[in-house]
Amino acid sequence: MSVPAAVTRVLVCEDQGLVRAGFVTILDSQPDIEVVGEAVDGRAAIRQAEQLKPDVVVMDIRMPLLDGIEATRHLAGPESASPARILVVTTFNVDEYVYEALRAGASGFMLKDAPPPELINAVRTVARGESLLAPAVTRALIGRFAERVRPSAAAASPERDRLGVLTPREQEVLLLISEGLSNAEIAAALVISHETVKTYVSRILTKLDLRDRVQAVVLAYRAGLAGGGEGHRRS
Incomplete structure (x- = not known):
């Protein structure tokens, strides 16, 4: 007797009715996904997420009463006792608020x-607990926000100290992650196997107590490891 696949419970938070209805229809059409709630603003998103405990929250950025960034920070930020998994949706490829949403705790x-x-x-x-930040999107974010993200030397110091737990090779992998390279591209750049890259990424996240690659990219920039032009790739 086969064991039925687990159903992913989703909360859709979107203030535009047609868009929200579209998301609900698409997701509910899948046998392994169930939309358990809908919210039209950030406050309702927080309230329903805390009540329904969905596996994933699909979160719009621009919503009334409370925007998606603040709602994400409340549900998935460092102060959250049980961080939610947030998938942010946006109208523009490089929305000016996307970086802040990722910093707030969004998984992608x-x-x-x-x-x-x-x-x-x-x-x-x-x-599944994985981040969703495509390499091309990472590069676009870096290109637009590098100057804003890069901190002063004093501000970067505490974050840089955190990187001391990493080996030189792990720091090299972190740099390549922050440059938007996929695991396959990192493997090619360092002439190592794909599985070895996955092992390095897992160690980096564990040592730095990070949830996913998104947080790793943010930390690399805040620590001054990325964006300063000092990184290098092996040929």
Whole structure:
């Protein structure tokens, strides 16, 4: 007798009715996904997330009463006792608020006009505890926000101290992650196997007490490891 697959419970938070209805229809069409609630503003998103305990929260950024960034910070930030898994949706590829949403604790983001299969895959990816930040998106974010993200030397010092637990090789891998390289690209750049890269990434996240690659990218910039032009790749 086969064991039924676990169903991912999703809360959809979106103030535009047509968009919200579209998300609900797409997700509810999947046998392994169930939309358990809908919210039209940030306050309702927090209230329903705390009541329903969904596996994934699909969160719009621009909502009334309380925006998606603050709602994400409340549900997934460092002060949250039980951080939620947040998938941020946005209208623009490099929305000016996306970086702040990722810093607030989101596990990743995608575009509102992405094809339905991408939304479904994104929810499944985040539900598995993985981050969803495509290399191309990482590069775009870095290109637009590098100057804003890069801290002063004094501000970067505490974050830089955290990196002391990493070996030189692990710091090299972290740098490549922050540059937007996928595991396959890191493997090619360092001439190592894909499985070895996965092991390095896992060790980095564990040592730095980070949830996913998104947080790793943010820390690399805040520590001054990335964005300063001092990193290098092996040929």
